[in-house]
Structure formats: structure tokens, C-alpha cells
Amino acid sequence: MFRRLFRNRGLGVNLLAGLSFLLLAVYGWGLHWETLADYLLIIIVLFAVLIFIAAVLAWCVRKWSQSRKADEKKKDRQ
Numbered sequence: 001m002f003r004r005l006f007r008n009r010g011l012g013v014n015l016l017a018g019l020s021f022l023l024l025a026v027y028g029w030g031l032h033w034e035t036l037a038d039y040l041l042i043i044i045v046l047f048a049v050l051i052f053i054a055a056v057l058a059w060c061v062r063k064w065s066q067s068r069k070a071d072e073k074k075k076d077r078q
Contacts (some may be wrong), residue, residue, distance in 0.1 A: 025031045 022036065026033060026036060
């Protein structure tokens, strides 16, 4: 598993650094595991909302582009 993570060095190093920072927050600064879990849940929810908004905007742009192309085809026929 570690070989696959560290095959792409940037991803593996970033994941390891993030995990180290979280462990430092718990053990070094006295952050409770429950608080850490709450923050991680909030981050995951916000990330999911951001992905949803991006998907809706991409869908809207695609529909707008398709309708614009259809209008151009109608103008070309006339």
C-alpha cells in the first residue's frame, strides 16, 4: 500500500504531512479526538457541497452551450 502512495511522491508526502499535523494537534496541543472528528466532518460536508455546486454549474453551462448551438443551427437554416 505504501509503495502505491509513494509512487507519486507529491501525494504520499502530502498525505503523510497532513496526518502528522493532525496527530501533532491531538497529542501536542491537546485537541480532543471528538473535536478533530467534528472538524473533519465539517470539511468533508463542505467539500461535498462544493463538488455539488460545481457539478450543477457545469450542467448549466453544458445546457446553455447546447441551446446556443441549437439556436445557431436554426439561424444557419434560415
